[in-house]
Amino acid sequence: KQEVTQIPAALSVPEGENLVLNCSFTDSAIYNLQWFRQDPGKGLTSLLLIQSSQREQTSGRLNASLDKSSGRSTLYIAASQPGDSATYLCAVANQAGTALIFGKGTTLSVSS
């Protein structure tokens, strides 16, 4: 059974700092991996999608990497801003691509 773990559970940083969020999964037979952002009480906003054949994806200040063999992904946020404060969720798609399995998320707080 696929399990997704995100470390740390919470993170507080001052504005301008670069930071890394970690995601690990137990079964390397995934179809893709997606990172999401969730503001309190809201839905999920897709940040980056990495197909299983890819190693990384970049969007603006965000860079996500994927190492399927070790079951790890990282989300790198450059020059953090207070508006980046949210919960970041990592999800892996099962091999059939029909279901996303989520971690519990990392809650990020960026202070000005």
Add this chain to the structure above:
Amino acid sequence: DAGVTQSPTHLIKTRGQQVTLRCSPKSGHDTVSWYQQALGQGPQFIFQYYEEEERQRGNFPDRFSGHQFPNYSSELNVNALLLGDSALYLCASSLYVNTEAFFGQGTRLTVV
């Protein structure tokens, strides 16, 4: 592009009642998935619909059922509500399977 829309945004029901939640997928998308998110947890996969059929189901009881209409919109029905069904219910759409999932803002269900 309206994105994924869900209705209603909030709902309060009494134990034992039945509830129907609705979802309209992002324009051009044909696959709809439903997730349940308890407070402080990552979303849990309920089921996925494609071509009006349930393609895969997560570990949820038969009290949870769904439907997809010819216009790709979808409904989630929950019968005999329990207090533990209180959660944020999220709808996600994608183009077929195995592609980037886009989420709606969710329906907050409270069972009293």
